[in-house]
Amino acid sequence: MNIFELLLFPLLAVILLTVPVIAIIRNRKGGKIAKRAFLFNLCGFFAVLALAIILPVGGFISADAVETAENAVNSSAGLGYIAAALSTGLGSIGCGIAVGSAAPAAIGAVAEEPKSFSKSLIFVALGEGVALYGFLISFIILNSL
Structure with missing residues (x-):
């Protein structure tokens, strides 16, 4: 060179x-x-x-x-690892966005009316479920490699 x-x-x-x-x-x-x-x-x-x-x-x-x-290049294991990382990472980012907007609204609703705690908890838990689904998919991908 x-x-x-x-x-x-x-x-x-x-x-x-x-x-x-x-x-x-x-x-x-x-x-x-x-x-x-x-x-x-x-x-x-x-x-x-x-x-x-x-x-x-x-x-x-x-x-x-x-x-x-x-x-x-011929090995597909690398693409599997990238897919697992993307499913976990993007699921966590989506969870952060969902919980970041739902949690303050839930706190405000509970402060005004304490009876709405269970409803607001459901909305926050649905946002966290996105991260759990991404984590579960990454485990499925890693087990198939």
């Missing part, structure tokens, strides 16, 4: 990512400079993406690394 591959590619990527930030700092109102910098960053992103695709195909990496990567 030469110095161009080791140092200049990452340096170019960092420069392309910081161009819009510098343009926005220089021109607080946005305008043409910020739009031009954003387009330049977008073009740079696709250029780096193309290089990431072209360099491994062009023979710049060893054959052992290619075989290892092919074995990893």
